Amino acid sequence: MGPNRNKQVISLVASPTEPSDPRILVVDDEKVIRTVFSLALRKWSYQVDIAADAETALEMMREMHYQLVLSDISMPGHDGIWLLSQISDWPDKPLFIIMTGNADLDVAIHCLTSGAHDFLVKPVELDYLKRKVEDALALWQLDHERRRQQDLLEEVAITERWKAQQLFLNAIDALILALEAKDPYTEGHSSRVAAMVEGMARQANFRSHDVVNIVNAARCHDVGKIGWPDAILLKDGKLTDEEYERVKTHPEKGEHILAPIFKDYPDILDGVRHHHERFDGKGYPSGLKGETIPLFARMITVADSFDAMTSTRTYRKARSSGEAVNEIIACSGKQFCPQVVRYFLNFYNESLAGNEERNWIDRRRQPRYEKRAQVKLRQNDIKFDGRSLDFSTQGLQVEVDGQLQVQHGVNVHIAAGRSLDAWVKWSEDDDNGGCLAGLSIRAQQDDYLELLRKHSLTLTEQRGSHRLSEVITAEIMTDAGIDRHNILNLSSAGAFIQTRRALPIDAELVVRFRLEGEVRGLVQARGVVVHQVSMQEAIMTEGIIPGMGVQFMEFVDDSQARLAAYIQSKILRRNVSRLDVSQTESPEKDKRENAG
Secondary structure: OOOOOHHHHHHHHHOOOOOOOOEEEEEOOOHHHHHHHHHHHHHOOOEEEEEOOHHHHHHHHHHOOOOEEEEEOOOOOOOHHHHHHHOOOOOOOOEEEEEEOOOOHHHHHHHHHOOOOEEEEOOOOHHHHHHHHHHHHHHHHHHHHHHHHHHHHHHHHHHHHHHHHHHHHHHHHHHHHHHHHHOHHHOOHHHHHHHHHHHHHHHOOOOHHHHHHHHHHHHHOOHHHHHOOHHHHOOOOOOOHHHHHHHOOHHHHHHHHHOOOOOOOHHHHHHHHOOOOOOOOOOOOOOOOHHHOOHHHHHHHHHHHHHHHOOOEOOEOOOOHHHHHHHHHHOEOOOEOHHHHHHHHHHHHHHOOOOOOOOHHHHHOOOEEEEEEEEEEEEOOEEEEEEEEEEEOOEEEEEEOOOOOOOOEEEEEEOOOOEEEEEEEEEEEOOOOOEEEEEEEOOOOHHHHHHHHHOOEEOOEOOEOOOEEEEEEEEEEEOOEEEEEEEEEEOOOEEEEEOOOOOOOOOEEEEEEEEOOOOOEEEEEEEEEEEEEOHHHHHHOOOOOOEEEEEEEEEOOOHHHHHHHHHHHHHHHHHHHHOOOOOOOOOOOOHHHHOO
């Protein structure tokens, strides 16, 4: 990668085209030559800067883009060849003409093999210099146009590839939603496994495109279950041997379903196919052992098992997070890869530990909706005042002025709603004599579902805000000017903006775009760049696109409320059909514990 040319990057965002008059840098330690050359070049309508040494010239080249550099070869300090070598890996480097007072052929060959465009022997007649400069700039213009056309083709290809990826990911999401809609106990399972796998991948220092790929594998790992009949999927008793053998085919079926989509991503397909292999070789479908099991699959296995153990299923109740962690540790080296277990434990200790009394399924149930409303509670004929914090399809979190008893029933009256019967799943004391509590709705409550549908803002998930994959054209304003780019991912907290030349990290900008659909209007926000993906990374990796992640810092007028309403309308449209608070439980346990 080339040097960090921040000011130039900013100017390119505002004006991606080159200046009409080419800019030339003259580098020579002799003042007379600098003066004569600069006067002549300006007379020929070129923009000219001068430098007396190679170090100064390099700094100027980092600040300003030049099409051509005329440099002496011998100067105090570093020479012209050194200067040429410093920019050898710059993607948009200028052409170099080396000048010397030595007419030796070996010197000329050395300059040209070092990357110089041409070689001039001083003294240089001005007419000859003019022809050489014109020839060099004509070549630069041809190469620049070629690169511009190539850039346009690459940008179109990457954008179209991204759109195609979003289409098939939406199709995968539809399959997952269809699967999870059949079984309320597995609702959100795929997204939770993906969230944990993402955290584990970052603990393992995965490259960004590998993180994307393993997350996609985790999201899709149970797609093969789409063919299971309800008699198996929802059975609350023990599976027969025949039923269990059918269950064991879902990894291979998942691979078969996904093969046309992920044909160029063998790691994803391997992760789906082998996520039920065991480290000791006793898993399925291939009986792989140890590190012959693909790494993606080994990581998905741990996350899948943790979420399965901490989820309530038709055939058994959920375990606590602590119990599940202990089970994973106990099975390290047998069912699970020891190295992957370490990745998981590091992620768990940073992200999940400290809340063991809160079941993972209760804390991660999707979707959750933020709602600040007054609530009144009654438990054992004692009345409490409280405030709701958020709601999910399974229950709600409340702040209460008093102490609620855990694992006891409670009657909840929510403002503008009827009373509901709930169960206190967990409770934490606060510093003011009250508590923060999680309540689970005990039975089907149509009024509660209607209340959910009216709630506005989706809460931030553990792995980030709800993100919408949509192409929205936005104006990006910096001190250098205004440019137009596409927003590809949008959340209430920020956006990912496609651009060939991302602004530097911590650069400030203003984003302005117009929403269409159920919620319409202009959104304008001040933001800061927090993430970059270079064009080179995007070309080398099909899973990512070039651009920058922008965190919104301050909104103009009612832009924040409008954006929240827009995102909420999209999320609710996708999820409202999935709202279900059924909580039937059975203590029976069978082989499905190992089927995820």
